[in-house]
Amino acid sequence: MFLIDTHTHIYLEDFDADRSSVILRAKEAGLELLLMPNVDESTIDRLNQTASEWPGYCLSMIGLHPTSVNEATPSSLPWIVEGIQTGRYVAIGEVGIDLYWDKTYQQRQIDIFCYQIDLSVEFGLPLVVHSREATGLILDILATYNNKPKGVLHCFSGTEAEARRAIDLGFMLGIGGVFTYRKSNLADIVTAVGLQHILLETDAPYLSPVPHRGQRNEPAYTRLVAEAMAAHLGLMAEEVAGITTANARKLFSI
Numbered sequence: 001m002f003l004i005d006t007h008t009h010i011y012l013e014d015f016d017a018d019r020s021s022v023i024l025r026a027k028e029a030g031l032e033l034l035l036m037p038n039v040d041e042s043t044i045d046r047l048n049q050t051a052s053e054w055p056g057y058c059l060s061m062i063g064l065h066p067t068s069v070n071e072a073t074p075s076s077l078p079w080i081v082e083g084i085q086t087g088r089y090v091a092i093g094e095v096g097i098d099l100y101w102d103k104t105y106q107q108r109q110i111d112i113f114c115y116q117i118d119l120s121v122e123f124g125l126p127l128v129v130h131s132r133e134a135t136g137l138i139l140d141i142l143a144t145y146n147n148k149p150k151g152v153l154h155c156f157s158g159t160e161a162e163a164r165r166a167i168d169l170g171f172m173l174g175i176g177g178v179f180t181y182r183k184s185n186l187a188d189i190v191t192a193v194g195l196q197h198i199l200l201e202t203d204a205p206y207l208s209p210v211p212h213r214g215q216r217n218e219p220a221y222t223r224l225v226a227e228a229m230a231a232h233l234g235l236m237a238e239e240v241a242g243i244t245t246a247n248a249r250k251l252f253s254i
């Protein structure tokens with residue numbers, strides 16, 4: 001089975017004690033690539049360090065996460081464009097809008113999201129979007145662009161109607177451990193839209209799938225999501241892996 005974890009934060013401190021074993025377990029579970037979204041300027045060095053320790057296996061993105069926007073303006077973020085110009089990043093991420101934790105910087109979050117959409121279009125890099133209580137707003141913003149970026153709504157948490165809207169706008173849906181939670185609507189959404197629009201991810205160290213719910217998540221658990229999805233759709237896990245891995249290779253040009 002060949003899987004790609006399209007969203008994993010294994011460069012964070014949570015994995016400092018055992019990162020090599022985590023990566024070994026990922027390889028044993030059939031993970032052929034790990035994609036690492038950035039958080040903010042303070043995480044870039046760790047991200048680059050991890051990418052350079054596992055070249056060709058841990059690939060990185062660059063961008064500013066909405067919960068780190070604070071007072072940022074485009075001119076206070078030269079490190080993003082400078083990073084893009086090094087050519088070592090496969091995507092702009094993670095970016096987006098998060099209205100769950102704090103609405104203080106809502107307009108600032110929107111401005112910085114739009115700035116990073118512009119970068120995605122200008123440099124032809126896919127956009128990895130974080131949305132929390134903001135999926136409708138994010139889709140409204142994306143709909144205003146004539147020249148639309150391509151990308152993924154990571155950890156998709158909207159309705160089926162929003163899923164269809166996202167797909168119509170050219171976006172994929174990133175699905176992880178939440179798929180295995182009893183109250184999740186994701187199984188119905190995946191059945192409705194089809195695997196050709198789905199990427200697998202963990203969002204490690206967060207959102208572990210059953211039976212590890214509540215514990216630290218890790219890339220190897222991508223396999224549990226693939227197996228749960230396959231069981232729901234009446235397919236072999238290899239078929240889910242094949243389609244979603246091809247989707248990821250196409251979107252990220254990897």
Ligand SMILES: [Zn+2]
Nearest residue numbers: 007037094203
């Ligand atoms: Zn993330």
